[in-house]
Amino acid sequence: MKILLTGATGLLGSAIVEAAHQRSLVCNALPRPSLSLHTLSALANALQGYDVLIHAAANTNVEQCEVAPDDCYRDNFLLTELIAIAAAIAKVKMVFISSTGIYGEGQEIPYREYDSVHPPTHHHRSKMMAEQAVISQNPCNLVIRTGWLFGGAAANPKNFVARRIDEAREAMKAKGYIESNTEQRGVPCFNQDIATRILNLTSANWSGVFNCVNTGSASRFEYVRAVIELAGLPLEVRPSNAAAFQRKAKVSNNEMAVNWKMDTLGLPEMPAWRTSLEHYIKNALLAEGVQQ
Template sequence: MKILLTGANGLLGSAIMERARQLGIACEPMARPQLGRDTVQLLQSSLDGYDVVIHAAANTNVEKCEVEPENCYADNFLLTELIAQGAAKASVRMVFISSTGIYGAWQDTPYREYDAVLPTTHHHCSKQMGEQAVLAAHGANLVVRTGWLFGGPAANPKNFVARRIEEARGASAGFIRSNREQRGVPCYNADVAQRIIELCQSDAAGIYNCVNSGNASRLEYVQAIVELAGLQVEVRPSDAASFNRKAKVSNNEMAECWKSAALGWPALPLWRDSLARYLNGELKDFGK
C-alpha cells in the first residue's frame, strides 16, 4: 500500500506518518494544491501510483472560521471536493478526516454513525460538506470522525496537554479553571493513526467514528492531565459561557465507535489509559 497524505506536519498527520514508517508502509506528504480551474487535472496526475490519499489537512481554527467563513469553506469544503474529484479520476481511494463535533447539540448521549448531523458552527458545516463531497465521489471512500486529539511534541503550540501542564505549573493562585459543561472524547493521535491505517488496509468504506473509549468533560480531562502529571494544583469548574466563544460549539461532542464494533473491530483504549501512556512516553521529560 502506498499512501499520499495531506497535513503531514499536523497533529494527526504526523502520527500517521510515524505509524506508517514503523509498519514499513510507504507514506509521502502531499503539498497543498493551489485552487484553480486546473486543480482536478493536476491532482489526478499527482496521485498516479498511489493506493490511498488521506486528507488530514484542515482549517481547525473554529473561532476564526466564524469571522472568516469564506476561508473556512475554501479550506475544508472546496479543497476537499477537488481532491475527491482528482482521486476519483485517478482511481485512488480517499480517506477524509472529519470531526465528531459535526453531530451538533441535539442529544446528551454519545453520538453513533447513524445519528443525524446538525452542525452548529461554520467549521463543522464545512466539514459536513467535505464529507458529502468525498462520499459522493466514489463508493470506496472513507470518512473518519475523530474527537479531541492529543499527542505529539510538547513544543507544538496546539499541544493541549502540554499547555495545560504549563498553565498548572504557572498557577500563582494554586488553581486553574476548566469547562465543566462540554463533554467529548480525548483521543490519542497514535491510537487514531493506527486505526486509520488499519481501515485503509481493509475494505472499510463510508463513515466511521474513530475515538478512544469512554468520555469526559473538559474539566475531567484537565483534572486527569494535572493528576497524571503529578502536579498538586486544583482544577476548578467553570461554565461554558465564561469562555466567551464566538463559535456556538456543542456541549456534547461525545461519540462511540458503533459501526466498527458492530463489524468486529476491537475498541480503542480508554482515553485515560492512553493519556497516561502519552505522559509516560513522549512527554516523560517535559519541563523537568
C-alpha cells in the same frame, strides 16, 4: 499500500506518517494544492501510482472560521471536493478526516454513526459538506469522525496536554488553581491510537462513515484534571461553566461519540482515553523534559 497524505506535519498527519513507517509502508506528503484552473489535473497527476490518499489537512481554527467563513469553506469544503474529484479521476481510494463535532446538540448521550448531524458552527458545517463531497465522488471512500486529539511534540502550540501543563505551572506561581468547563463533554483521542486504526481500516478496505475515538468520555474539566493529576502537579482544577470562556463559535456541549460501527462489525475495541493519556504523558512528554 502506497499512501499520499495531506497535513503530514499536523497532529494526526504526523502520527499517520509514523504509523505507516512502522509498517514499512510508503507514505509521502502532498503539499497544499493551490486553487486554480489547473488544480484538478495537477492533483490527478500527483495521485498516479498511489493506492490511497489520506486527507488530514484542514482549517482547524474553529473561532477564526466564524470570523472568516469564506476561508473556512475554501479550506475545508472546496479543496476537499477538488481532491475527491481528482482521486476519483485517478481511481484512488480517499480517506477523509472529519469531526465528531458535526453531530451538534441533538442529544445528551454519545453519538453513533446513524445519528443525524446538525453542525453548530461554520467549521463543522464545512466538514459535513466535505464528507458529502467525498462519499458522493466514490462510495468506497472512507470518512473518519474523530475529535479532541492529543499527542505529538510538546513544542507544538496546538498540543492541548502540554499547554495545560504549562498553564498549571504558571498558576502554581500565582493564584494556585486553574478552571475548566464542566459542561462540554467529548472523547480525548490519542493521535497514535487514531492513526493506527485509520491504517487498519484503510488496509482492510472499509468504506463509508466511521466514528473513530478512544473508549470512554469526559468533560473538559475531567480531562484537564486528569492531565494535571497524571503530570504529578499539586494544583487544584476548579469547575466552571461554558459562559466563563468567551467563544465566537457556539460549539456543541456534546461532542461525545462511540465506535458503534466498528464495534458492531467486531473490530477490536479502541484503548481507553485515560490509559492512552497516562502513556503519552509518562512516556512522551516526560521523555521531552516537559515535567522537569
